[in-house]
Amino acid sequence: MPYVHIVTALAVLQFVVFGFKVAAARGRYGVKAPAITGNETFERLFRIQMNTLEQLIVFLPGLYLFAAYLSPYWAAALGVVYLLGRELYAFTYVRDPAKRSLGYGVTFLPIVILVMSGLIGAVRAAWHLNWPAA
Amino acid sequence: MPYVHIVTALAVLQFVVFGFKVAAARGRYGVKAPAITGNETFERLFRIQMNTLEQLIVFLPGLYLFAAYLSPYWAAALGVVYLLGRELYAFTYVRDPAKRSLGYGVTFLPIVILVMSGLIGAVRAAWHLNWPAA
Amino acid sequence: MPYVHIVTALAVLQFVVFGFKVAAARGRYGVKAPAITGNETFERLFRIQMNTLEQLIVFLPGLYLFAAYLSPYWAAALGVVYLLGRELYAFTYVRDPAKRSLGYGVTFLPIVILVMSGLIGAVRAAWHLNWPAA
Numbered sequence: 001m002p003y004v005h006i007v008t009a010l011a012v013l014q015f016v017v018f019g020f021k022v023a024a025a026r027g028r029y030g031v032k033a034p035a036i037t038g039n040e041t042f043e044r045l046f047r048i049q050m051n052t053l054e055q056l057i058v059f060l061p062g063l064y065l066f067a068a069y070l071s072p073y074w075a076a077a078l079g080v081v082y083l084l085g086r087e088l089y090a091f092t093y094v095r096d097p098a099k100r101s102l103g104y105g106v107t108f109l110p111i112v113i114l115v116m117s118g119l120i121g122a123v124r125a126a127w128h129l130n131w132p133a134a
Numbered sequence: 135m136p137y138v139h140i141v142t143a144l145a146v147l148q149f150v151v152f153g154f155k156v157a158a159a160r161g162r163y164g165v166k167a168p169a170i171t172g173n174e175t176f177e178r179l180f181r182i183q184m185n186t187l188e189q190l191i192v193f194l195p196g197l198y199l200f201a202a203y204l205s206p207y208w209a210a211a212l213g214v215v216y217l218l219g220r221e222l223y224a225f226t227y228v229r230d231p232a233k234r235s236l237g238y239g240v241t242f243l244p245i246v247i248l249v250m251s252g253l254i255g256a257v258r259a260a261w262h263l264n265w266p267a268a
Numbered sequence: 269m270p271y272v273h274i275v276t277a278l279a280v281l282q283f284v285v286f287g288f289k290v291a292a293a294r295g296r297y298g299v300k301a302p303a304i305t306g307n308e309t310f311e312r313l314f315r316i317q318m319n320t321l322e323q324l325i326v327f328l329p330g331l332y333l334f335a336a337y338l339s340p341y342w343a344a345a346l347g348v349v350y351l352l353g354r355e356l357y358a359f360t361y362v363r364d365p366a367k368r369s370l371g372y373g374v375t376f377l378p379i380v381i382l383v384m385s386g387l388i389g390a391v392r393a394a395w396h397l398n399w400p401a402a
């Protein structure tokens with residue numbers, strides 16, 4: 001599992017870095033807390049952070065379900081794709097929100113694979129628990 | 135634990151579906167990223183997604199604490215109540231935000247049971263660790 | 269691990285309480301759902317809740333990584349610092365958002381220690397998996 005743990009730590013640290021950029025943008029563009037609007041670049045950086053939060057709450061459970069039922073190595077590999085996809089998403093979104101789709105897709109595809117495979121693995125395990133001979 | 139894992143996967147997939155509805159509403163109602171306001175229906179769908187995120191970060195730890203200290207079967211059963219409550223919450227909120235209370239309650243009650251029971255279980259385990267004879 | 273579990277339950281319950289304050293402020297200041305702006309105090313309470321959500325998604329994985337690779341007791345101790353830091357953060361933010369830095373720091377420091385130590389622990393474990401003799 002250490003590879004899955006490394007990916008976990010990197011994913012939350014990536015999110016922390018996105019948060020730092022939001023905090024820095026507050027100062028640079030004069031968006032005083034608690035406001036979350038008022039400057040286009042600030043709003044883009046804020047949405048990158050929030051969208052990453054929305055992805056993390058799906059990604060992390062998916063990562064561990066996949067690791068438990070299929071393979072921690074493949075879970076970690078899909079996690080690396082997620083991390084790179086998030087970087088691409090952030091890089092493109094801050095320049096032009098209309099071009100965020102590719103980065104979003106490269107993030108979302110590994111997440112769907114992780115969660116859906118984990119779900120199938122759990123359903124099969126529940127099935128065998130009830131009908132061991134089947 | 136497979137039942138708890140199935141509920142975990144369903145809960146994050148339910149959240150993903152709520153996110154899809156927000157993304158679709160961006161196009162339908164012309165709310166261009168990074169804006170998160172400008173259309174009432176979009177804002178309702180966005181709040182459903184965000185509120186579900188707020189619930190998930192409490193629900194998932196509660197689910198696993200309850201499963202560890204009490205019963206994974208009852209944890210999964212309470213999880214099903216949570217899932218149905220969220221559907222009711224989303225269904226009513228998008229029609230009339232003033233009527234979201236019932237769905238919110240059906241979500242929140244199992245969450246409180248999961249977390250509080252998990253907390254009591256953990257406190258008792260810590261107690262027995264220190265005073266095994268008590 | 270019961271101490272880590274107690275901290276987990278307290279951290280999500282603290283977040284629930286922050287959410288209650290947001291809900292109460294909706295009524296008191298007439299900010300009808302789905303709006304999230306319109307009253308300064310509501311916005312401060314809302315940002316306290318959202319910022320705590322952003323911290324939880326980093327704190328909880330960090331707590332468990334640290335507990336797994338270093339010590340569940342020190343993980344729980346750092347968790348208590350996090351809990352107190354969040355209380356200070358909420359207390360100061362609602363009075364004056366400009367003075368939220370100290371509480372933020374007292375929250376963020378234990379989070380960084382938890383995640384970075386967990387990452388180093390995981391990297392060392394992965395290393396020894398590949399070069400057991402080294």
